Amino acid sequence: MAEIRSGRGADRRLQRQQAAAARPQQPQRAASPNEERKRRNFVAESWSELKKVEWPGQSQVMQGTFVVIVACVVVGLFLYANDQVWRQVVTKVLLGQ
Numbered sequence: 001m002a003e004i005r006s007g008r009g010a011d012r013r014l015q016r017q018q019a020a021a022a023r024p025q026q027p028q029r030a031a032s033p034n035e036e037r038k039r040r041n042f043v044a045e046s047w048s049e050l051k052k053v054e055w056p057g058q059s060q061v062m063q064g065t066f067v068v069i070v071a072c073v074v075v076g077l078f079l080y081a082n083d084q085v086w087r088q089v090v091t092k093v094l095l096g097q
Helices: 002-006 008-022 033-052 058-094
Strands: none
Touching: none
């Protein structure tokens, strides 16, 4: 912390950044055969799991969407009514108006 206050820390940080920029970038190494096999296994296993999923039909999606919209409207109306009641309580009781 003392280095940052005196400015030496910023100088050292700048020197490190310049040194890192001056170094040649190392090329990325090729994936080992073991890593390639792991990736292929992951993709194959993921694909097989996706085939096991029971995807909903259009009627199920429509029904679920309708339920969500109705629930949002009901909760919205409840919150609106609750807000109106508490607005009156706060205005008359707490603020005395």
